[in-house]
Amino acid sequence: MDRVKLATVWLGGCSGCHMSFLDMDEWLIDLAPKIDLVYSPLADAKEYPDGVDVALVEGAVANEENRHMAKVIRRRSKVVVSFGDCAVSGNVTAMRNPLGKSLEVLRTSYLLESAGTNTRLPDDREIVPALLDKVLPLHDEIPVDHYLPGCPPPAARIKAIVEDLLAARTPVRSADQIRFG
């Protein structure tokens, strides 16, 4: 059997979902011969390749870079999974939304008294991608095939969906597998 080309991506999230992925511990050893990890913050690939079978996408769409990446992922992958609450709902990353558009958010975070001394807006567009006015769940930017809620999703939940997708089964998940938080 051909190895499944797996990608994991880190958009606007805290990397906790990826930590939870590593929490699958020794099962990762069983997984290793079945997949090629073609792109991931845990691997060393610079470009998101063509022909990805399954993409686990952590994090919300919070800036221009995330938005661009989301489109690339969709174009080059067969199955896209929203991996964790930030991808599924915006979650913690979207807590800035009620503060207003990106400029108000930056002002609140960098210029108000509570921001401390040396207050200055980050302005180097070459380095820092521009924030979107509103943080979006992944499925508001691109069509998503499956949702894996949890902050982070426990390792057992990740394992269950990865097993289903490797076997080309449609993941059917009970209430305790899809609870947010």
Added chain:
Amino acid sequence: MAVVTLTIDDKPVSARAGESVLAAAREAGIRIPTLCHLDGVSEAAACRLCLVQVEGRGRLQAACVTETAEGMIVRTQTDTLREYRRMILELLFTEGNHVCAVCVANGNCELQSLAAEQGMDHVRYPYLNPARTVDVSHKQYAIDHNRCILCTRCVRTCDEIEGAHTWDVAGRGTLSHIVADMGQPWGDSVTCTSCGKCVQACPTGALFRQGSTVAEMTRDREKLADLVTARRDKKWTV
């Protein structure tokens, strides 16, 4: 006492005349999901989660305020109902700011559990992300309007069980919100007795004890119903 017989999900059920479809279903062991219903206080029919189909009635009916009737045929589990329930839950999530991972009620929240139970693995509608406030002016308790679903369980509990009537709903549409007394900070309320019953009644993380952190806010709802039953049955002599 007059008794009516009806059918719920193909099961023959008998009920006291005047009893709601929700109560009759529960007695027959048929579970209908609810959010605004709370044992011991009056119904508000605010959440619409308890919608059922009644043969011969074109519109869906809220089971908590629909009286049972002789020969009634009720369905509580159909694809239409499942779709509406999920839609209602999704809209509740878009209307406020729900971030379960950092919420005091995480793991003990009726909204969160119902969403999972009804298969809500994502929300199909845009999040409104309203700017809402948190009132921590009360000495013991606090209200986080971001998590409030306007079920009015607190309003009815404070009015009908405690008799203080501190809470009310103000504003309209998406601007509706719960207010203490005439809209002052909860801590300045002259009617609140600090009994904590509303905090026990709240299904979400909106009302909580001060000092609770993520996932710490657990509740003991049976206490409220016990209180009402004990009063009705005159278990105490006053």
